[in-house]
Structure formats: C-alpha cells, structure tokens
Amino acid sequence: MSDDIEHDGANAGATPLGMQQITAFWRDFSSRLDGLEQLEPHEFVERAHEMLQPYAPELALEIEGSPKEPGARLIVTAHGNIDQFENVQALARHAPSLEHYEVRAFRSRSPGGDFAMRMDGFELSCSDVLVAHYDAGGIVGLELSFEKIIPQDMAEHARHMAFIMLDHVLGEWDFSVRVGPVEFVDAFSDSVAGAEPLSAFAxxxxxxQREDLGRTYEYPREGSGRWMSLEVRARDAGEDDPPDLLSFHDSANAVATRADFPYFLSWSLPFGDQDELDAVRDAQDALETELELRQRGILAFSRVEGMRSRTASFYVEDVEHATRLANELAAEYTPDLPGELTVAYDPSWREYLALYAAIHSRDADGGDDGDEGGRA
Incomplete structure (x- = not known):
C-alpha cells in the first residue's frame, strides 16, 4: 500500500528544476566546453552564466582556478539565496563527469580570509569589520561593528559590503544556512563573544560550532544516541485529553545542518489499539535502521499524538530513496493503515532546532526536560 506524499519544501517560492532542464543544460554546456576553455577565466564565467540562464535563471556558474588547470572546480551558486539551494544541489548532483573539472555546489571560502573590497569608490577591508558571535537557538547569531569611521552617507553601502565579505569569508553554505540573525551595532552586547576582525573569524x-553548539558533523556511533522523552500538551487540548509523547534525538544535533541531510521527511501513521501502535512503531523503527545502515538519514524525533497517531521525522539525503523505503515498509508492517509522508527542503534544520532550542532553554531555566533515554 502506497502512502500519500506531500512536498511542502521550505523553498516554496522557488520552482524546482526538473531533470529535463538539468540534463538539457549539461548537454548544452558539455557540447560547448571546448570553446569556453579558449577564453579568459572571467569570459568563461560570463559565457557559462549566459548558457545557464534559460534553464535556471536564479543560479550561476563560477570557476575556482583556471580552465583546464589541475584542481579547477565549477561552482554552482545561488549567491546566498537559500530559496534556490535545493536547485543548486540538484544541478551539481546530476552534473556529468567532466575531464578537467570537479563540479561543486556552493561558493567556497575565500583563501586566507583577509582581503579588501572597493565598490562605488568606497573601500572596506576584512580588518575594518569586527564580528562577535552568540548561540541564537542552535545557530550562530552575529553582531557586527566597524573598526574605522564610516561616513553617514556610506553606512548602508558599507553594511551591504560587509554582508558580501561575510559570505566570502565563511562560504555560501555556512553563511546562509548556519548563521541566523545578523545585527550591526555601535557597541557589542554583554552576552556576545569575540569582537574579532572578520579576517580572523572563520x-x-x-x-x-564544534565546541559550543556541539556540531562535530560526525554521525552518532551506533548505541551512543541520547534521547529525551517529554510530555507535550497542545494549546487547544481539553483537560481530559492525553498529552502528546515526544521522543527527541538530542544526539542528532551533532549533524544538524549537514549539507547531505537537507530534506525533512515526516511519516505519520494512525493506530487504534496497542497492536496497531506496535506495528506502526516497528515500521518506523525499520526505516530508521535502514537509513542508519549507510548513514543516509537520521531520525530527529518522533511524536505520539493524542493516542491516535505516531509521526516519525527524519532528515535524509535522498528523498526518493527514503520514500521508497517507507512505502515498502508500510506494505510489510501496516498495509491496512493509511499513512502520510510529507517532505520539506529544510537545510537549516528549522524543524529540529526549534525543538532543540525550546528543550535546552528549559534546561537553562532549571525546568524539567523529561526522562533521558526513553523512546515513545
């Protein structure tokens, strides 16, 4: 029995690229690559960009290195527009094998990190920008200030330049996905750390990220996961309604925002009695096991809602693979239960980190965060 599948991606404003568009572009690009390689690097990029526009007008191609030189990379970028990141990854993932180039998604960090920019007659260097940081609910919040005096009529221009420089210092993925609020201040808050030059910030x-936020980006070892069990009561719940039971995978925080786990997949199954609940849990646990086997996804949390349904929520690498597995397991374990799969492109792990921040703010306030180790 096939589950209903709904895709409500976080990039709802972006039109997903289809395989026909992707294939047509790379075929066109490959056929004209010999001619592109005769050009200077900046002309190579301009022509490649022009070729891409009919297929993906919000994306661009850049080159790191020089055409045909060892180590040259073709970079697919959305210039930091996170709404287009799913398309960036799709275009890079389906690139053909090119003899002289590695195709990568997203602009890398600028080497060295210390450079200057000049725009409209105004110059700003990385050493002119001071950066302080803080934990903004599981992502990095920033406060920025200028080391040198900025003329009043250039203040907005300087801020725009500082954003561009941040993107180059941290790289497109880190700045767009792993950085949250950014505020320009005259004086830094007491709660922030750092206040170092942008040139030293990477x-x-x-x-x-590693030491304070716990982002090692290493997949949790088997059997080492930390789980937290909580009772959650909906705002509109009646006095006699049973609370929802939330099982939260705290250890998944280590891989939160990893670029190979950008899809949030939720699988909901109803149940009417204990036997059906056991079957639902077995099906969802089997999906967890299959995804963990080759580290192609991770269970973020599960929730038993009103003793009527159980939802297991995962972050996965390949939606088609995970969906196919879920349908196969539904047919095996719960053939008579009408399940529902929903998929969202969530590279910032907003669904997970909203819960993570809420749970750990209760820790900081001395609240009871429930039992550790249990699974609902």
Whole structure:
C-alpha cells in the first residue's frame, strides 16, 4: 500500500528544476566546453552564466582556478539565496563527469580570509569589520561593528559590503544556512563573544560550532544516541485529553545542518489499539535502521499524538530513496493503515532546532526536560 506524499519544501517560492532542464543544460554546456576553455577565466564565467540562464535563471556558474588547470572546480551558486539551494544541489548532483573539472555546489571560502573590497569608490577591508558571535537557538547569531569611521552617507553601502565579505569569508553554505540573525551595532552586547576582525573569524566560527553548539558533523556511533522523552500538551487540548509523547534525538544535533541531510521527511501513521501502535512503531523503527545502515538519514524525533497517531521525522539525503523505503515498509508492517509522508527542503534544520532550542532553554531555566533515554 502506497502512502500519500506531500512536498511542502521550505523553498516554496522557488520552482524546482526538473531533470529535463538539468540534463538539457549539461548537454548544452558539455557540447560547448571546448570553446569556453579558449577564453579568459572571467569570459568563461560570463559565457557559462549566459548558457545557464534559460534553464535556471536564479543560479550561476563560477570557476575556482583556471580552465583546464589541475584542481579547477565549477561552482554552482545561488549567491546566498537559500530559496534556490535545493536547485543548486540538484544541478551539481546530476552534473556529468567532466575531464578537467570537479563540479561543486556552493561558493567556497575565500583563501586566507583577509582581503579588501572597493565598490562605488568606497573601500572596506576584512580588518575594518569586527564580528562577535552568540548561540541564537542552535545557530550562530552575529553582531557586527566597524573598526574605522564610516561616513553617514556610506553606512548602508558599507553594511551591504560587509554582508558580501561575510559570505566570502565563511562560504555560501555556512553563511546562509548556519548563521541566523545578523545585527550591526555601535557597541557589542554583554552576552556576545569575540569582537574579532572578520579576517580572523572563520576559525573562531568553526570552533564555536564544534565546541559550543556541539556540531562535530560526525554521525552518532551506533548505541551512543541520547534521547529525551517529554510530555507535550497542545494549546487547544481539553483537560481530559492525553498529552502528546515526544521522543527527541538530542544526539542528532551533532549533524544538524549537514549539507547531505537537507530534506525533512515526516511519516505519520494512525493506530487504534496497542497492536496497531506496535506495528506502526516497528515500521518506523525499520526505516530508521535502514537509513542508519549507510548513514543516509537520521531520525530527529518522533511524536505520539493524542493516542491516535505516531509521526516519525527524519532528515535524509535522498528523498526518493527514503520514500521508497517507507512505502515498502508500510506494505510489510501496516498495509491496512493509511499513512502520510510529507517532505520539506529544510537545510537549516528549522524543524529540529526549534525543538532543540525550546528543550535546552528549559534546561537553562532549571525546568524539567523529561526522562533521558526513553523512546515513545
């Protein structure tokens, strides 16, 4: 029995690229690559960009290195527009094998991190921008200030340049996905750390993610996961309604925002009695096991709602693969139960980190966050 599938991606404003568009572009590009390689690098990029526009007008191609030189990379970028990141990854993922180039998604960090920009007659260097950071609910919040005096009529222009420089210092994925609020201030808040020049910020950013936010980006070892069980009561629940039971995979935080787990997949199955609940749990546990086997996804949390249904929510690498597995397991374990699968492109892990921030703010306030280790 096939489950209903709904795709309500976080990039709802972007039109997904179809395989026909992707294939047609790369066929066109490959056929004209010899001619592109005769051009200077900036002309190569301009022509490649023109070729891409009919197929993906919101995306661009850039080159790291020089055409045909060892280590040259073709970069698919959305210039930081996160609504288009799903299309960036799709275009890069389905690129053909090119003899002299590796095709990568997203602009890398600028080497060195210390550079200057000049726009409209105004110059700003990385050492002119000071950066402080803080935990903004599981992502990095930033406060920025200028080391040098900025003329009043250039203030907005300087801020725009600072954003561009941040993108180059951190790289497109880190700045767009792993950075949250950014605020320009005259004086830094007491709660922030750092206030270092932007030129020195990249290693500070990495260390803060690893040591303070717990983002090792290493998949949790089998049997080492930390789970938290909580009772959650909906706002509109009646006094006699049973609370929802939430099982939260706290250890999944280690891989939150990893670029290979951008899809949020929720699988809901109804049940009417204990036997059906056991079958639902077995089906969803089997999907968890299959995804963990080759580290192609991770269970983020599960929720038993009103003793009527159980929803298991995963972050996965390949939606088609995970959906196919879920349908096969539904046919095996719960053939008579009408399940529902929903899929969203959520590279920032907003669904997970909203719960993570709420749960750990209760920790900080001394609240009871429920039992550890249990699974509902």
């Amino acid at each position: 290693p500070i950013f990495d260390a803060f």
